[in-house]
Amino acid sequence: MIKHIKPCTREEIEKITRRRSTEEKIGDKVSTVKGDWQEDLKKSSARFVVFGIAEDIGVRANYGREGAATAFIPALDSFLSQQSNSFLDGSSVFILGEVVVDDLMDSALNLKKKDKQDMSKLRELVSEIDARVVDVMRFLIDLNKIPIIIGGGHNNAYGNIKGCSQALGKKINVINCDPHLDFRPLEGRHSGNGFSYAYEEGYVNKYAVVAMHEQYNNTFALNKFKEHTSDLFYNTYESIFVREDLDFKIALKQCIGFVKNEVCGLEIDLDAITNVPSSAKTSSGISPIQARQYIHESALNLNTLYFHIAEGAPVLSHIKADNKTGKLIAYLMADYIKAVETKNLSVI
Numbered sequence: 001m002i003k004h005i006k007p008c009t010r011e012e013i014e015k016i017t018r019r020r021s022t023e024e025k026i027g028d029k030v031s032t033v034k035g036d037w038q039e040d041l042k043k044s045s046a047r048f049v050v051f052g053i054a055e056d057i058g059v060r061a062n063y064g065r066e067g068a069a070t071a072f073i074p075a076l077d078s079f080l081s082q083q084s085n086s087f088l089d090g091s092s093v094f095i096l097g098e099v100v101v102d103d104l105m106d107s108a109l110n111l112k113k114k115d116k117q118d119m120s121k122l123r124e125l126v127s128e129i130d131a132r133v134v135d136v137m138r139f140l141i142d143l144n145k146i147p148i149i150i151g152g153g154h155n156n157a158y159g160n161i162k163g164c165s166q167a168l169g170k171k172i173n174v175i176n177c178d179p180h181l182d183f184r185p186l187e188g189r190h191s192g193n194g195f196s197y198a199y200e201e202g203y204v205n206k207y208a209v210v211a212m213h214e215q216y217n218n219t220f221a222l223n224k225f226k227e228h229t230s231d232l233f234y235n236t237y238e239s240i241f242v243r244e245d246l247d248f249k250i251a252l253k254q255c256i257g258f259v260k261n262e263v264c265g266l267e268i269d270l271d272a273i274t275n276v277p278s279s280a281k282t283s284s285g286i287s288p289i290q291a292r293q294y295i296h297e298s299a300l301n302l303n304t305l306y307f308h309i310a311e312g313a314p315v316l317s318h319i320k321a322d323n324k325t326g327k328l329i330a331y332l333m334a335d336y337i338k339a340v341e342t343k344n345l346s347v348i
Contacts, residue, residue, distance in 0.1 A: 024084040026079060031091075048145070062192040135163070157198070179237065256301050
């Protein structure tokens with residue numbers, strides 16, 4: 001019995017789905033929890049399972065700005081309020097709810113990033129988040145579902161990867177679009193070392209990063225990629241967009257080709273996109289359309305196990321009533337689902 005899920009009910013879906021007369025919305029078509037969420041999922045034919053992780057402890061444990069806890073509900077609001085139509089009707093989607101992290105967020109509330117003992121406690125709390133995410137992911141992969149994970153720091157990549165690897169009994173590949181390799185030392189868990197922990201602990205086979213930023217990755221991480229070229233690969237933002245040594249579509253093909261030989265996790269950090277509110281907001285990143293192309297091409301050409309959208313922080317927007325971040329996440333979710341479904345139709 002997995003305890004750490006706060007289910008999303010049909011009543012809650014009804015409250016946040018925005019409607020107009022004569023129109024049908026995705027929120028009208030998705031499946032939801034009716035009783036025991038694990039039994040409901042076992043009986044459901046829905047292939048995609050959406051859940052949120054409303055935490056930013058991992059970001060704080062990496063000396064970053066909090067806010068990643070606020071992404072899930074705005075994203076869900078926008079996704080459910082999209083039109084249900086011939087392009088995407090929502091019937092293949094199950095809205096699960098959230099991983100329970102309220103107790104951990106409360107424990108982290110008064111911990112200070114500048115205090116060494118508090119920092120150790122923050123990183124211990126991240127390890128507890130890891131364990132909860134692993135349990136949920138392992139259960140969903142065992143059911144042959146495709147999780148779509150919204151929110152939290154990029155520390156949650158570790159739980160995603162480990163849960164998949166344990167369910168399948170083998171290493172998996174991962175592709176990530178991120179200014180940062182997130183391959184910092186194993187110094188206690190945080191948002192900057194989810195992939196290094198997963199790799200060193202034997203859950204990752206190959207890992208590729210699209211358009212990382214050359215001056216925002218430390219020597220430790222860069223050396224690891226040089227030492228393990230058969231397993232680790234990146235191309236850089238500067239090589240694509242500044243020096244123009246590489247076309248963006250070719251850069252995508254490079255990374256997709258590197259991880260194509262095995263089942264694959266799909267990750268994007270929203271701080272890769274110009275001016276999206278996040279813990280490490282960038283003024284020089286990829287565009288929203290390039291992010292959408294990355295998701296579409298990866299989903300279409302890889303055997304993806306899950307899709308994780310990390311580190312969006314709508315609360316950090318200077319326009320508080322604006323939901324552009326939630327709407328962008330909803331676009332990415334729809335792009336992913338449509339690409340996977342298109343690929344399956346082409347196989348048939």
